[in-house]
Amino acid sequence: MDALPTPDRPLRIGTRGSALALAQAHETRDRLAAAHDLPADAFEIVVIKTTGDRVLDRPLREIGGKGLFTREIEDALLDQRIDIAVHSMKDMPVLQPEGLIIDCYLPREDVRDAFVSRRWGSIAELPAGTPVGSSSLRRRAQLIHYRPDLTLVEFRGNVQTRMRKLDEGVAEATFLAMAGLTRLGMLDVVRSAITPEEMLPAVAQGAIGVERRKDDVIAAAMLAAISDLPTTLRVTAERAFLRRLDGSCETPLAGLAELDGENLWLRGEILLPDGSLSVRGERRGLVSDGIEMGRDLAEELLGRAPPEFRELAGINPERTSPPV
DSSP states (O other): OOSOOOSSSOEEEEEOSSHHHHHHHHHHHHHHHHHHTOOGGGEEEEEOOOHHHHOOSSOHHHHTOGGGGTHHHHHHHHTTSOSEEEEEGGGOOSSOOTTEEEEEEOOOOOOOEEEEESSOSSGGGOOTTOEEEOOOHHHHHHHHHHOTTSEEEOOOSOHHHHHHHHHTTSOSEEEEEHHHHHHHTOGGGOSEEEOTTTSOOOTTTTOEEEEEETTOHHHHHHHHTTOOHHHHHHHHHHHHHHHHTTOOTTSOEEEEEEEETTEEEEEEEEEOTTSSOEEEEEEEEEGGGHHHHHHHHHHHHHHHSOHHHHHHHTOOTTOOOOOO
């Protein structure tokens, strides 16, 4: 773009088509409109169907991982069919395609996982053998680590699909992100929020990132006006941790950074996919050292994990991290 958008030349916002993705795109549009005193029709929401949305009968790890939710959207951004792209950051690979950048994050929502069930109130209430649905490798590994007596069921689809599966008896309980349910106005389905101490969330869970072309100075200036600094600092530290571990949909790991003034508290966890082993650690330091803390914590967890752990978990300890 070479000028601020107008109703005749709107800024095109690329997004997936789920109810949650659309809510996130509309939030981005509304924040941009307010920040730049523009009408809503100076923006166009462009829905792009991704491979991850089309293929619902197989686990993500079998069909290509996190990039399946972003590849088509990023292609549209590179081809200039859209001007910016709105993403759930927990779904984003650690590296962006050449020419693209994410340097705008909206204020982060609740990072916790939600326990959702039509019958039971919490994980602790579930009887042995209860079928629990999840497609998240992290959630599956964490759950079976602490409750190996439960039965795991593959459970993919958007929020509405997963709720329908509960009604159909495919599983007795599942997990959803509190952030997504908050943005959808569906907190009534939450039986209990799971503390990070019980289940550390996914890296960048609850954060919305906005991707743009590196050379688009207008988009850069517009997005700078709505980017949230605390979220940026937290997500940057978490993704530095993720990047060193080469995290993907085949790597069960979790991470959470929290701020206290100028100080940052970073927690991380890596697990075996079958939940038989978990390695956790933390770092406390200055916010300005967040990237170094993320890398250092990852190195510590790798050092504490036996070689067979790293191999089975899909973590590559020899990988040299590119600059964050």
